[in-house]
Amino acid sequence: MAPKKTLSNWLNNRYLLIIRNEENFADKHSVAFTYARVVLIGVSLFLLLMTGALFLSRTLLAQWFDxxxxxxxxxxxxxxxxxxxxxxxxxxxxxxxxxxxxxxxxHGEDSIEGGTPREEMSLTGEQKLQEANREDLTYKAAVVDSQFRMEYEQLDQTAVSSIRSGNDQMPELFFITPLNGIVSSPFDNRLGHYGVDVVAKTNEPVKSVADGTVIFASWTMDSGYVIYIQHRNNLISVYKHNSALLKKVGNFVNAGEIVSIIGNSGELSNGPHLHFELWYNGNPVNPEDFVSF
Structure with missing residues (x-):
């Protein structure tokens, strides 16, 4: 009895394909194969054709027919x-x-803060915290300026009148003109105007009147961008309503060095100008007695 053939035997049986000449039956070519090899080659060709057809349908054929x-x-x-x-x-x-x-x-005006509405809406928590810190510093700067004025207002007016005589006489110093312009409002301590207002061209640089160290440089509600410079002999010069500050606290400045740009910042300003003050031993003095504008 002949053994039963299995699928494995059927796939692995070797066959020989012979190509002969029809006239003389001479062998021209022969190919050995198995059904397993034929199936493998067929499946490979089918997958290759399917891949090519899918590629063409998504590219070239799609442009033509879709x-x-x-x-x-x-x-x-x-x-x-x-x-x-x-x-x-x-x-x-x-x-x-x-x-x-x-x-x-x-034009000597305040710069426009902030960005586009989209940017304001996309502020991160850290940026909001930084903005809150900046506002807190601004408030503290305004408090410092207010306390500075309050201390002066509580002084006896007789002390103010005595700074030009006796041991409190202001030392002889050579001052650089901070800004060349016209004095629109003079010094008057009775009205609480402890400096002079100088009107000049837009974007004129403001210079330090003498050598010194910056002790305050920030923005206040009333005076806008303000810078205080401590000079020798307990003398302080004050520059208010600037449009920009070019020095920071702790910077040493030479006489005639640019420290800010004239502006119109602060609620007490009604036009581009420089409000300039001189304080000696904690008391204001008339800048026009020492500086020629």
């Missing part, structure tokens, strides 16, 4: 263009804020 392909391409380009336009709008808004700040500084 009516939605062109619309999909147009939609994709529209989305890319919309994204690019949105980015350009945001960049233009940022540049507008920057240009407006420059214009404000050029």
């Amino acid at each position: 009516p939605l392909f062109e619309q999909m391409e147009v939609n994709r380009q529209i989305i890319e263009l919309a994204t690019a336009v949105d980015s350009l709008e945001l960049e233009v808004a940022r540049k507008d804020v920057f240009i407006n700040n420059i214009k404000a500084i050029v």
Whole structure:
């Protein structure tokens, strides 16, 4: 009895394909094969054809026969263009804020704080904390300025009148003119105006009247951007309503060195000018007695 053939035997049986000449039956070519090899080659060719057909259907054939392909391409380009336009709008808004700040500084006005509405909405918690800290520092600076004035107002007026005589006489010092301009409002301690207001051209630099060290440089509610400079012999010069400060606390400045830019900052300012004060031994003196504007 012949053994029963299995699928494995059927696939692995070796066969020989012979190609002969029809006229003389001469062997031309022969190929050895098994059904397993034929199945493997067939499956490989099928997968290759399917892959090629899928690739063509998504690329070349889609462009030729799919009516939605062109619309999909147009939609994709529209989305890319919309994204690019949105980015350009945001960049233009940022540049507008920057240009407006420059214009404000050029005209002696306060710079425009903040950015575009989208940027304000996207502030992180850390940025909000930094903003709160900045506002707290601004409030503290205003308190320092107010306390400075309060201490003077509590002084006896006789002490003010005596600083030009006796041992309290102000030492002979050579002062640099902080700003060349016109004095629009003179010194008058009876009215609480402890300095002089000097009007000059927009964006004029403000100079230190003598060598000294910056002891205060910040923004206050009343006087805007303010800078105090401590000089020798217990003398302090004060520069208020600036549009920008160029020095920081602790910086040493030489006589004639630019420390700020004339401006119109603060609630007590009604136009671009410099409010300049001189304080000797804690008392205000008339700057026009020592400085020629």
